[in-house]
Every structure is written in C-alpha cells, then in structure tokens.
Amino acid sequence: MEVVLRNLTKKFGQVVAVDHINLEIRSGEFVAFLGPSGCGKTTTLLMVAGIYKPTEGEILFDGRLMNKVPPQQRNVGMVFQSYALYPHMTAFQNMAFPLKLAGMSQMMQAERVKRVADMMGIGHLLDRKPGELSGGQQQRVALGRALVKEPDLLLFDEPLSNLDARLRLVMRGEIKRLQHELGITSIYVTHDQVEAMTMADRIAVINEGKLQAFDTPDDLYDRPKTLFIAGFVGNPPMNFFTVSIRRENGDYFAESEGGLRVKVPSERAEKALAGGLEQVIMGIRPEDIQMDESGTSENKGPVFSVEPLGRDDLIDVHIGPDSVFLLVDPLKRVRLDDIVHLEFDTAKVQFFDPETGKSLLWT
Amino acid sequence: MDEEVVRAPWYHPGRWLPYLFLVITLLPVFVGYSWLIIASFSRETRGLTPIGGFTLRNWAFLWEDIGTGVDLWALSRQSFIDAAHVTFLLISLAALINLLLSGTESRFGIALAKLTKSLQNVRAAFTVAVLAFVIAVVSKLSVMDLGIWSTLLNTFLIALYMTVTVVLISSMAGYALSRMNFPGRKPFLSLTLVLHGFPAVTLLIPIFYVLKFLGSIPVLGDAVGFNTLGGVALVMVSFQLPLGVWLMKGFFDSIPWDVERSALVDGATYFQTWQQILMPMLRPGLMALGIFSFISGWGAFLIPTTFTIGTKTANLPVYLNSLISDTAPVNWNTIAAIGLFQMVPVLFFFFFAQEYLLSIFAGGSKGAS
Amino acid sequence: MATIQKAQEAVAIPAEVAREPKPRKLTWTPYAFMLPSAILVILFFFIPALILFYISMTNQSSANFSNPDFIGLQNFKTILNDRFVGKIFQNTVFYVVMTLTFFNVGLALIISLVTTHIERRAGIFFRTIWMLPRLTPSVVYIMMWKRIAAGPPFGILNQFLAPFGFEGVNWLSAQGNPWLFVILSNGFIGASFGMIIFTSAIESIPKELMRAALVDGASILQRIRYVILPELRWPLLFVVTYQSLSLLTSFELIWLLTDGGPGLYRTEVWALTAYKRALANYFGNAQWGYASAWAVFLVIIGVILAVVYMRYFRFNELVEEPKIEVL
Ligand SMILES: Nc1ncnc2c1ncn2[C@@H]1O[C@H](COP(=O)(O)OP(=O)(O)OP(=O)(O)O)[C@@H](O)[C@H]1O
C-alpha cells in the first residue's frame, strides 16, 4: 500500500511536534524514520495509525484520505517500544485478539496464529502470559500480533530498543527478512542510525519535527544534501572545516585559516567554487583520514584525546584551531600529545554553504 | 552510619511506650467489639461480665422469625421447575428465531441471529437457567413475609446493587475522563472533584422530592421511586459516584497508553477496549471499589431510613435501629447478636481483603500532598 | 529537496479522490461513557440543589404539600430569630472544633507519628485496627458506644470505674457527659482519615533527611518539629479543610447516639436540625421549606469549601492531557 503524508502537522498546545512533513512511501517499501529523541517520530507514527488527530495536513493510503478514519478501520499493524502486550491474555490470545475482533472463526484464528507463531519461532510459548516471557520472546509475540491480521501497513516504534545488543542484531535481520518476504509497506521508527542504515530502503531524517531528508541510505551517507544530514549520519560524525579553495597549477587546494591544507578533486572543487563563495564548509569522514607514518604530510598536530572504541581508537588531532577526528588501529599505540601527520583521502569530500547549510555538490 | 538504626534495649521507655499508647487509645474499640461478642452469646451482661452463663438463644432470630407456612424446600422446588420452563422456552425460541433468520441480509437480523446463536451453547444456557432460578426464588420470597430474612434480602440487594452499579458506572466515566480527549472533559473532571468534596447529605431534603417524582412515573416508579429498594440504592450510588469516578480515573491513569493504542490499532472499538483490555487489567482496582461499595451498602442506615417507610423495604441497620429505639424494653443480647451477624461480611472483607480496602482509602485521599 | 518536491507532485491526486465527501461525524463515544454518571449527578446533585434553594423560599410543609406559598426570605428571618439558633450554632462550632482538634487532626497525627516510628509490621497492624470503626455499620457502632456509656448496672465505663469508688451514671443523660461521647464516637471514625494521609506523607519523606537529622544529633522531638512537621503542612491543611466540612454536615452518629438531646438541644447541631425538621419529624408536621433554609447554609458553605480545596489541592492533576484522540 502506498502511503502519502502531505503537510502533516501536529501541535500540542504551543509545542509543534511535527511540522509540515511531506513524504511519499511506495508500496512494499521499508522506510525508517530516523531522528534524535523528541523530534516527533512517534507522534508522526501515531497519526498514521489514527491514534492522534493531525492538526493540519493529510494522510493518504493508496490515495484515500485517512484523516477521519478511526484506527480500527485502517488495517495497520503496530509494534510498540514497550510491546504493549495484554498482560491478562496468553500469547495465543494476544495474537488472536485482532482476528477475534475481525469476527474470524475460532478455528481460523487458531490456524492463523499457529502459522505466524511458527514463523516467528514462538509456537511453543503460546500458552504463556506476557509476564512469563523474556523480553525477546515478548518482542516476537508483539510482532506476531501485528503480522497476524495481515495488515496493509506495518508500523514499528523503536521495537528493538529494549533488547540486548546480540538479540537486537538477530531481530533486526528477522524483521528485515519478514518484511521482505511479506512485502508489507513498513515504517520503522528508530534513533539508532545503524538500524536505519542497515534495514531501510529509504530513510526519512527528522529533526525538531521537520523532515530533513528522505533518501536511500547510500545517498544520505555519500551525498548528504545538508550540513545537518552530513553531521547526523555516520558514526563517528563527519569532520567539518571552514576553508577557502585555491587553484594552483591546475589542482585545487582547500585551506583553513589554522593551516590545514588538502588537495581536493577538481570536479568537486569547481562545483564548490561555482557559487562564488569566499569560504565554504568542507566535510570529511573520519574513515577517510589516515595517519601518515612516513611523516611527509604537511598536515600535522598534537593528539588531544584518545578514545578506545574496541576495534579502533578514535583520536582527536588539533591542527591549529581545527579538531580532526579519525580512527586508528589500537596497535599503533597513539598517545596523548604525540605529534602525528595526517593523510586525507578527499575522493568523498563534501562542501556546504556556510550560510544556508545546503550542499554545494548535491541538490 | 549503618542502614539499621541502633535500637534501644527493650526496657527503655522509647521501646514500649508507643505500644502502650496505641493499645490504650484503641481500648474503646477493643471494649466495644468484646461487648458485642460476649453479649451476643450471653443471657445478660453487666458491663463486660456475662450473667447467667452463655447461650445460643440470642441467635434464634435466624430461624424463629421465618413467617408461618413458608416451606423453603417447596419454594426452591417450585422455583426450579419455573426456571426449567423459562430456560427451555428461551432456548427453543432462540433456535426458532435463528432458523427463521437464516440467510437474512438485514443488519438487525444478523445481530439477532448472532445473539440467539450464542444462547445455544451449553454455558450460556446454563447461565440463563441459573439466573432464571435466582429470579424465581427472589420473586417468590419478595411477596412473602419472611421476617428477618426479607430484611436480610433487602440489605443484600442494596449492597449488591450498589457494588455492581458503582463499579460499572464509575469505571465507564473514569475511562472516558482518563483516556479520551473530548470537549467538556475538564469541566467534568473539576465537577467530579468538587462533588467529591461536597457533602451530599445536605441534599437529602430535596432528594426526597426527586424520589417522589421518580415514583410517580409509571413502571419506572415502582423500581426507583420513594420507598423502594431501587430508589434507596440509586441515591446511595449517586453519593458514592464522585469517589468512584475519581478512583477509577486514577486506576485507568496507571495503565500504559501503548496497551490501549495497541488495542485500537488491533481493531477494537472504544467499548471493546474498555471491556476486553482495560477492565480485566484493572481487576484489583475493581475489586477494591466493589468491596468498599459493598461494605458501605451493607451498613447503610441514613439513606434507607430516610427514604423507606415500614418493614417491607427496611434493611438490617434500619431494622436493628428500630429494635433499639422501640419503646418496649430492649433485649440487648438479641440486638448484639443481630449486630454481630451484620458485622460478618464486614469482618470477612476486613481480614481477607485488607489490601484492597487500604488502596481505596489511599486512593480516595490522593493528592493530599 | 527534490525528493520532497517529487512527493508533492505525486500527491497531486484529483481532489474528488482525496477528499471523500464524508461529513465529520459527531464523536459521541466519550459522552456515551459519561452518560450514566451524568444522569445520576444531574438527578441527585444538580436538580436537588435547585429544588433546595427554591423550597427554602416557600412555606412548604406536610400541612400544605401541594400548594405552598412563596415567602421569599421569610424562613431565613425565622431562623435568625429562633430562640435556639444561637445554642445550635455554638454546639456546631464546638462539635466541629473539638472533634477536629483532638481526633481528626490531633490523634491522627500522633498515631501516624507513633506507628511510623515503631516496627513497620506492628505499625501496619495498629493502623489496620484503626480502620475498623470506619467500616463498621453505623448502627452497630453506635450500639457499642451506647453500651459503653450506659448507666449502671449495664454500662461498661461504669464497670471500669467502679473499683475507684465511682458511683456510676448514665453518661448520655443530663447528669453524665453526652458531649464527651458525641465527640469520642465521631473522633474514632474521623481519626483514621487523617492517619492515612499523614502516614503516607511521613513515609514519603526521604530517608536521607531523617538520617541527616539523626547524624546531627537531633532528638525525636526535634526531628518531629524540624523535619516531619514542615513536610506535613499541605496534608494538614487538606485534612483540616476536608474534615471540617464533613464534620459540619455530618449528623448520622449524633442522631443515633443522643438525637440532639438530652433535654432541649444539648447536643443538637445545625445539620441535624435541618434533617429532623424535614425528614424525621415525629410530631407529624414536616417543615420542608423551613428545614431547607437551614440546609441552604450548609450547601453554600459546602460548595465554597469544595471549590476552594479543589483549586488548592488537586487541580494540577487535571492538567494532564489524554494521549488518544477520538477520531
Ligand atoms: N501528548 C503529548 N502532549 C504534549 N506534548 C507531546 C505529547 N506527545 C509528544 N509531545 C512532545 O512532542 C515532541 C515529539 O515527541 P515524540 O514522542 O513524537 O518524540 P520521538 O521522536 O518519538 O522521541 P523518542 O525517540 O524519545 O521516542 C516532544 O517534544 C514531546 O515532548
């Protein structure tokens, strides 16, 4: 089912929780809503489900205006962050509840629930009440309950945030696989960008109630359209420097006032210069910066901090007033105040207008 | 410092003085109940001292008073036969209607068919039979003079009516006030609060007029007018309502929103959400309010005595009071026995459902701080 | 931003399809849930209040039930000129103040301090016992007090005092002390209300606060004075307002115990007068109009106090908005 949000807005008194969001979700697509806490993701989802009334704007399912259709008639399945299982019902009764309400015969209910439960690997737990299930099992029951009525649209509100890291990984894969097999249009709310990047076909990035971008994970990562997106997507975040671009002998160089100087690909540099800006913001991801062990690079500075992340160490090198974050192999044993030389791989360098925050490369 | 406060030795006054104080202040309560128990099994008492030994004679009201010519065995046999008739007729009627309606297209027809169909499973039929039996017994009893038993029946009916109605109505209103956003919600809420504090007894005089008026309405008047059990119960339900609604609102507030949202998304109507999801989740709260209402209804005196005349509609407290204030010499020992008898359900709940009762008092006075 | 534009273009569906001509349905669901309560409240609170004000300005009595005269404020004048109105007013104030001070607040406070001081389980036990009078049917409860106060040879109090050479007296008679028993019987029920509220307030005082006071070397009395009592300000105010209102309008126990006697209006209170003149007049002439005028005073005070403490104690709780909107 195709879902369209048009100028969708929700105000709670003075607070604007959702601010004129426009989205078009294709049939069968898996879309993630990604944004920091409190940005209005849940509110948007609840409006789609019919729990909240939009203050303004429209929700369309396959071109049908849904604003005034009550939740019962929307045929959506929803998985809540807290699972929201009915504590007085067994897992079976929980999953059969939507079917019972739809007036399905008991035999059909049992059959359908059994099938979905087996698919989710909880067939043996159906007689238990939620209180007697582990978090992961409850999660599956909740998912099963959403799936069992074969909804046209699946809504997930941070369904994995209460699980431990390993289980989260497993469930991530399962949800993605299920969604792919069943082909149900899905909206998946999360503030975990790894989750969004790995699961979604497209990601809607939301900040302070506004839609910042709606793109595929690759586009968001490699072709960020705004400074916000560039800084938000990717962990550790992208490095930004205020630079001016010079042309020397047919090559382009970006120079910061603090003395940072890197060669940039001419194609990108020309685009950055096209607007005639004196200064632009340059963005480079930490993984595109290496330590230059030969010590020939002119970009060097003292190590200001070292943060072990496990597989890598995240180090902060100060070049003049500029802070450069990069990942290094812990075996290199970088220590505080060591002077290190840096090598920049500028193939994926980004440029932004410092005034508007818009990308100078992608529109 | 340690978590455990160091305690003084037992002979230190700080250790036993509090207990002494508590026991002494509670003395009147202990003495009162002791008297009730002693007196109800004695021929006579002087102070707390029984005179002339113990006896069960005081409890004779339980059997002696039963009116002449009532054969409980015959009564129940007849009621059983009546109930069987009614059940059989109802089920056959349901089957017939169902047959006639098969293949109908109209919404009403389908709904009716569903209803009649549901009557044909064993459990529903059994329920109907039991209900019919109870109704038969009660209706037969209600036209007979059974002495204290009819008084008892009245007391029980008032208490039961109170329990069911208060729980049902307050949980409906509590649900709407707690969970739904609608124009008028805030005024309703403030009103509930104001009424919760407002002393309803000051309105007894005009309520007399309201009941008189209700009584003058044909049919309905026989059920809820002045000098009917229904009328008395209705007034008591209304007086209890502000507390009930406020409590239930609090109980509903404690249910996570997602559960209810989930039910709505699953396709439940508001009514179904209330009935199938929220009410079962609130069972302890409902129990608490129910027990509390039962106890208040069971011991109610002021309203029954104000709005009923004579023995036909009297409940136990009214009857008991009439015994005490009769001009004839009072037999305190019989009265004590009846009083103790009246205390039985109260004591039962007091000992076995304390936590429910305490949650009422805690909830009823919530917001104090 | 191209994506958004694309989305907007794609959304440009013909208006007929997008806007189904379904008129906005009136959402009656919440009102359906409110309906039974609303009916009862209207029937037994609002209409009675209106009736009360109206008949208080008539001379309706059992003598002229069907055609009362409208007499304006005449009833109120009569009340103010009543020979006993001063006495009854004094009684009412005395009754409310004494019961409130010594039991509903005083004893309640002491019990909660003591029961939170001793071992937890014992404290709960004693507080539970204190609930018993409140749950006992009023007729049975008063019956016990009557027997405690009864004259010789039946009275229990007299039996206890006999070893000290006390003569013995019917405590509820003019020679005894009827007020003592009116206040005791009401107070033993009233104390449990304050007890519960104070206890929960005391138990919610952070443990660190108490421990800090202990470390500072504060004695028990100092701890009560400087740590506990300041935390009890609001609960105290709440109990005082709430209970003074319920005492002011309560009369059931007095009615059962002394019936306002002995003699002329010895323990008669305002609410009892209002009630008896209309609904329990053994002399046959129920003066509904006149009695309603007595009741009007109580209703007005009741409404004012109820509104006041709703404003001060609970209004903040109302502010929370429901998180589901009826579509
Ligand atoms: N019922 C409500 N009443 C008033 N304000 C609300 C309500 N629900 C949400 N808000 C506000 O709207 C904003 C968006 O809330 P929302 O729950 O949609 O955030 P979210 O993106 O889901 O955050 P999180 O990741 O923490 O769940 C927040 O500022 C929140 O305080």
Ligand SMILES: [Mg+2]
């Ligand atoms: Mg959220």
